[in-house]
Amino acid sequence: MKMSLFGIPDPAVWLAYVGCIATIAFSVIWTIVKNKEVPEDD
């Protein structure tokens, strides 16, 4: 049986929402890590 999310039964559709949230989380982590490494006015 397919798992539904936000009332959307098809994972091929709701995974897009999950992907968006994961992408935002990735951008935050990347910036924190990279900005520690990169000097200002590189």
Add this chain to the structure above:
Amino acid sequence: MTEGVDLTTFVIMAVLFIIATLALGYYGYRNTRDSDEFLLGKNKASPVIIALSYGATFLSASAVIGFGGQAAVHGASLMWLCFLNLALGVVFAFIVFGERTRKLGAKLGASTFADLLGKIFKSKGIRMFTAIIIIVMMPIYCAAVLKGGVNSLAVITGLDYNLMLLVLSLVVALYVVYGGIIAVMYNDALQALIMLVGMVTIFAVTIGTLGWDAFGQLTELTISGTIQQTNVLPGANGWTEFPTIFSPEWWTVLSTFILGVGIGALTQPQLVVRFMSSKDNRSLNKSMIIGCVFVFIIVGIAYTVGAMSNLYFFEEYGVNAIQHVTSGTDFIIPTFITDIFHGFTFGDLFVSLFLVSLISASVSTISALMHTIGAAGGYDVYSAYVSKKTGKETDVKSLGVNRSVTMVMMILVVLYCYLMPSDIIAKATSVFMGMTAAALLPAYAHALYSKNPNRKAALYSIIAGSAVYLFWALFVNKGTSIFLPICKLLTGNQVLFDGTIMYVDALVVALPVSVIVMAISILLTKKNASVSQASVTE
């Protein structure tokens, strides 16, 4: 459709918006002393301004009303386009392309996208070809965005189309021509904030009216056969299920809407310039987070609300969105918003806020496009002309020429608006982004990452990508061949072949061809170089 719109409220808000826009235009004018500041405005913008400017330029009214309307027809599968907009259009673009573009741009002293490619490949031909693609194709996209935005506003408010077209074009022309990139970016940021407030309000009201389980209700109604998805191709499975794999609907949703626009965003010259305006990589990284959140809110809400609007129209009128809004997909979102806010306290104010958001979305994209077109003509082409005339290789940075070319191109864009068919915002966006990706993406990636950029390989890839894209778009794909019906004139048929192939977007074919041509050209050049090296050694 003027029901639900209080013209007095709208006109007051629109006038305030225009005053703020012109004030920021004046700020740009005061800070634009030379052509460098007109083209890049380097170090004049903070990460927040760059992020909001990138986001607002990226998303035109097309994202909200064009693709929001498409989501109402094709369903929430279009959220994959939102994902690609974030993952490719923002994160990948900033990390893989942004940092290197900024560094190389600064090192080579490049001021435009065409200039950057030309300087990396040391090729006047590549610079001219890129500038010509911008000058020829971008005004069509710009006109589609302008016409789409103004048309929707005219229908919703009942105000005169010609008057609105004139006022909007004049406002954009004034602040772009005099304020340059500084005015464009600061105005983009203001317009992005207006879009944010507008879209969040719309989402809150939609969820408040339909409930968090709107998609669940829509799914149940679809499965029971109470409501049916119409105006779709064979293979569609309702608004909350992905279309059947390899069906005509699957090809249309995946290749035209999701891939065409998702990948196309990577090589938008007007976006590349934002990287070059950034102070350093730390600022770029910060811009990336803000850009991500902004794009997710605007696009995610537009597509979610678009798909959910079917439940609203069914509950109110017993039909789905496109059955109720017969004037076309571009009018589904505006109709839904004026309808849903009807009877709400301060409903008039919110409808007017949505309309100003719509103006903001259109104007932010148009201004960035006009600036890019003006720079391509007033800097890239003009430099080539002066170099040829004087016989000396030179970059001519003239503020006056940039301003004049921008003004002339704005007039041309307004003329285009009268020649184009209506209801084409989403398709025109898809065509422009697909064409630029097929032509420029492999060359751009090669330019940034190769130690020895191969000029011939880049040129062949650009030519092959452009040629295959144009052929496929005009002769094979049914959706895009309507733009310029050459196939019909020559053969009597709208497209050359029947069957599923006519739903495959040109980008899906043209981009791999462009990549393959580049790879083969690089390999052949290396082989020839080793043969010549061997004969020299002998």
